[in-house]
Amino acid sequence: MPVVLQVAVCGPGECGEVERDHAYRVGALLAARGAVVICGGGGGAMAAAAAGARSAGGLVVGILPGDSRAAASPDLSVTVVTNLGQARNAVIVWSADAVIVIGGSWGPLSEVALARRRGVPVVSLGGWRVTDADGRPVDGPVHVDSPEAAVAAALDPW
Amino acid sequence: MPVVLQVAVCGPGECGEVERDHAYRVGALLAARGAVVICGGGGGAMAAAAAGARSAGGLVVGILPGDSRAAASPDLSVTVVTNLGQARNAVIVWSADAVIVIGGSWGPLSEVALARRRGVPVVSLGGWRVTDADGRPVDGPVHVDSPEAAVAAALDPW
């Protein structure tokens, strides 16, 4: 087990109030458990996760797709400016000991897929679901229904 | 419209006979239509797509995740050695005017998600399906049931 766990919180850059609240609480709970929070560094669910982590005195890293810190959330402890576009999703996933996805959209789904490809725990709070061509669920993320359950599912395997 | 279309054919590195046949025929049909075929450069469906494209005298590019040409399919016209791991999936998607996914697995699903994020046409031949948290299909790839339909769906928007 790594000395300090790093957990990615992935969600859409534009989101509703429920997702924002979920992301904030997930960020705060992870920080309270001592985990470093990794996020995409932008708005919406990403900004909410960063604000939550900061509210609990945690360390939060934004891994941005663009070429400057201009678009970064103000709550980040560290800003990684990748200039890699959506290829930065792989950097988020490879840096994380577990991935929590909040809400459904294509960017976070790419992170679910990469995390399953890599083999780390993936937890979904309101995220999209994946089935095979015949409609059977594939062995993908653990689906939970609260921030508390999401954080437990991400950290407990460790 | 670009002068020459570039179409990505994405599929698992280990696959069954049906997927292999589908990938070969998709590669051949794309080449016959004058499109450049882009693939991941490895085995399974990727190697079959390359072999199909070559059989029709087409140009086929492999965009590899590793750090050498050692694992490359022998049917590639050009080998791009990214050494980017799965971040290379984004390079495949950004280079393609359309994406055809064959069969279900997490790597290709990440390419579906990135292609939808980017906004180019995505066609699925036997690939996984995505629904929202309530089980409703999301506006994702066009699902088809033959190589001919896959190639038509990829090229016709252009």
Next chain:
Amino acid sequence: MPVVLQVAVCGPGECGEVERDHAYRVGALLAARGAVVICGGGGGAMAAAAAGARSAGGLVVGILPGDSRAAASPDLSVTVVTNLGQARNAVIVWSADAVIVIGGSWGPLSEVALARRRGVPVVSLGGWRVTDADGRPVDGPVHVDSPEAAVAAALDPW
């Protein structure tokens, strides 16, 4: 030895007439020797190398830093749209069996450094020179003074 050699031709996006002529002739000579030409896909020396390779009936690949084919040279056989910014320089270098640098500027110097780090042959035609802190030349690129010598130095080790 790979079946078909791939050689990168690196040079500034804005360049003078001498560099343009050198890049064109290097591209043409490589194509005449049967090598695939890899370049950055943009203007200046990159466009000249692509035009030269095409004039000799060769295959030429542009590996672009941006997110679309809009800025691509019209002489490319294949366009790889990385959307990786200058991180794409590493993709060029890792895809190449040898690197020829034409003229001096910081982008191409990063490619010289990465190619030396990787260990493939590096040839410089009018490029910058590197010394240690005491002014002694370091074991870097082979410096040549003609396109013919550049191509010979790139291909002869193979």
Next chain:
Amino acid sequence: MPVVLQVAVCGPGECGEVERDHAYRVGALLAARGAVVICGGGGGAMAAAAAGARSAGGLVVGILPGDSRAAASPDLSVTVVTNLGQARNAVIVWSADAVIVIGGSWGPLSEVALARRRGVPVVSLGGWRVTDADGRPVDGPVHVDSPEAAVAAALDPW
């Protein structure tokens, strides 16, 4: 000016005692000035910079080229696992408000070149020097001869 400056300290993974001492002192001085220290996360000068920053209670981020945290320095506050190989050098440079290079080798020289290409301040403490084809110095890094001068040159433009 960003709220918190981020400064990259780049140096070889294998280095002598002088470079190690320089890197440690640069890391400590940057942390004492409140800057976040960014490094490559590996051994040699990278590990020394991390240890120095930690000794001064600073925040230090390692941006690794490989696919796991196994090779990471134990003094990092945050570990970014890029799995991008040497393309990660661009991520280090784009994340930094200034770059300090310690000692000479090809990896750090690629970071100098990328940082000059990007346009942020570059400071060299014992690093290699670059001249044009006629032996004239190019407008590259500021060369200094002490850790104190390096940190001043990196932070003073801000």
